[in-house]
Amino acid sequence: EAMVGADVVIGLSAKGAISKDMVASMGPRPIIFAMANPDPEITPEEVQEVRDDAIIATGRSDYPNQVNNVLAFPYLFRGALDVRARQINHEMKVACAEALAALAREDVPDEVAAAYRGRKLKFGADYIIPSPFDPRLIWYIPPFIAQVAMDTGVARMPIENMEAYRISLRQRVDPSAALMQKISSAVRMGPKQRVVFAEGEEQVVIRAAWAFKQAELGEPILVGREELIRQNAAEAGLNFDDLGIKIMNARVSERNADYVEWLYNRLQRRGYLRRDVQRMINQDRNYFGAAMVARGDADCMVTGVTRNFNMALKEVRRVLDVSDRMIGLSIVLAKGRTLFVADTSIHELPNAEELAEIAVKAASTVRKLGRTPRVAFMSYSTFGDPPGDRGEKVREAIRILDGMDVDFEYEGEIPPELALNPEARANYPFMRLTGDANVLVMPAIHSAAISTRLVQSLGAATVIGPLLVGLEKSVQIVPLGASVSEIITSATFAAYSGAGIEE
Structure with missing residues (x-):
């Protein structure tokens, strides 16, 4: 009876402690944390029989939103130990919770989705807390705790360079972190490169371009149809109006005629008719993207997600020497x-x-x-x-x-x-x-x-x-079916080479 009209219930008791009638009596968008193990107080299936607007979490790995202490305690201790904290205070615990909440709103790596057999994970009712399989936890969470320990005066060995600390944590799970950090830092400090993401309609490419922009690695340009790009961005949980990413549609581009004329002059003695070149520019994003780079409308390019390496290279080489x-x-x-x-x-x-x-x-x-x-x-x-x-x-x-x-x-x-x-x-x-x-x-x-x-x-x-x-121009070709992280890495190397950066 105490639950009537309640919007939130947190259970740490036993199977059956929460009934369907109780759930039905809750206010709009109820939040139900049924965390008894191995059997929750009420199963998600039972909740869904009476409510279609509930946000549900359990302690079980076979349901969405698993509440697991492994999400917090290793990283809470990691941050505390690394600043030699005298204690783990309330503020540090709050910082850990806020870090987990912030991470849940980030784009989910493909490696995590693979652990869930490819199930799409994006912030929403079925994904309000990061997965215990998320490899970012080790380097994302501890800096929050370490910073708050320093701010509240319990740290005995403050960290002077928090970014360097974050990089050192990342190296423990990702051997490429040190090398990529060096390349990424050089790209950020160098002249901003305009990077063509040739297969811009692919959701994985949109996510990579978004992350590339967020990391301030350059200015991504998505090649494709704007309506489809917006649709796929929305499905990935990205508000395209917030992306600030340029879109180039080959068919309607004002540069189309120039690209066709230029490429026809290049290929006319290799057996290509003008209509062949027009079709290449209109219909194949590799030709269009490479022409953008060749004609100075972009600095570099990344492609390869939807076709094999040799095919992509052959197309690019018809445009670039x-x-x-x-x-x-x-x-x-x-x-x-x-x-x-x-x-x-x-x-x-x-x-x-x-x-x-x-x-x-x-x-x-x-x-x-x-x-x-x-x-x-x-x-x-x-x-x-x-x-x-x-x-x-x-x-x-x-x-x-x-x-x-x-x-x-x-x-x-x-x-x-x-x-x-x-x-x-x-x-x-x-x-x-x-x-x-x-x-x-x-x-x-x-x-x-x-x-x-x-x-x-x-x-x-x-x-x-x-x-x-x-x-002659900087182009990277990723493996067929590449992940977001692979695309970002290749785009970063493309920008590094395109800017002519030398360490």
């Missing part, structure tokens, strides 16, 4: 080590000259990323033992580099253990590497692609890329 040697460079982060692997996407069976050029291009790119390149040419053989045709190509590449004036160390042909283990190198005192290699040039695309995908599939490493290097 290769400035020098083009390669695919993958970044592998494992056990505190960062490795750059080439070529993982372009050259199927490179000859000796191509291998040498791949090494030069990879080393140059790695240096621009702020690292000192040490190049190892990978092989199944060690300095010719056992012999083989691929090994001879590698040895010839070494001879070519010997005749060039390069500014990096290189060695080969060698297997991975010699490149990465100083103890293994002890048997080869003539080796020229002064430390472990960080640039691995693979003898063929199959070994490059298989090795990087294998370690990623086994969960033994985080792999970024392959990054596309060597086009």
Whole structure:
């Protein structure tokens, strides 16, 4: 009877303690936290039999809105310990709750949705609290607690740089955090790049563009039909009027005629009629987006979500030229080590000259990323033992580099253990590497692609890329079906390269 007319009920008792009649008597939009375990005071199914406007939470993982102490106590203690707090006071507990409330309103990573078998998670009646599977909890929550501990005078070791603290927390669950933070910081401080998101109607692309804009990494441009983009944004829980993101529709763009004329002049001696080019610009967003970059209406571009790498690259290359040697460079982060692997996407069976050029291009790119390149040419053989045709190509590449004036160390042909283990190198005192290699040039695309995908599939490493290097303009092609985080990473690298930033 005490519950009649109540809008909120919090249960921590036993199964059946809340009846359907009680729920029916509650005011509009009642909030029901039935947290008895393993059986809640009333099940969501029972609530839904009498109310269609209730917001329901339980302690069960098989229902939406699981209230679980794992959402709070590890991160509450993490923040308290990191400032050596004398106590955990009421204000710190409130800060933890407010942090969880704020996180629930953020866009949900695809990795979390995967844990729920792809169920869409966006702030609303079925998602008012973050998932215990959310990998952001470890770096999102503790800074709130640490800051309030400092503000209320219970911290004995204040944190001077809260952003650096947040980054250090993120590195514990994401090996790519340190590298990406360095790149992201350089992009934020550099000239703002206009980044074309070519497949702008895709919900995952809209979410990535939104996050890219929110992080102040540049100015995203979505290519697609405005009505459909707005619709898909709304389904993702984003109010498009708040996005402030430019939309370009190829068919109605005032730049359409210029792009067609320019591209026709470029392709007319390659077998293309004007109507072919008009169709390409009107109907294919890769052509339109690449033309925007080529004609100076944007600075860089990211694509690939809806089609395979080779198809996307072929389309982009009809619009943009290769400035020098083009390669695919993958970044592998494992056990505190960062490795750059080439070529993982372009050259199927490179000859000796191509291998040498791949090494030069990879080393140059790695240096621009702020690292000192040490190049190892990978092989199944060690300095010719056992012999083989691929090994001879590698040895010839070494001879070519010997005749060039390069500014990096290189060695080969060698297997991975010699490149990465100083103890293994002890048997080869003539080796020229002064430390472990960080640039691995693979003898063929199959070994490059298989090795990087294998370690990623086994969960033994985080792999970024392959990054596309060597086009005259900055374009990145993400894997088919890429996640939001993968798109953001590629867009960030596109902006980094497009701005010509060098560490």
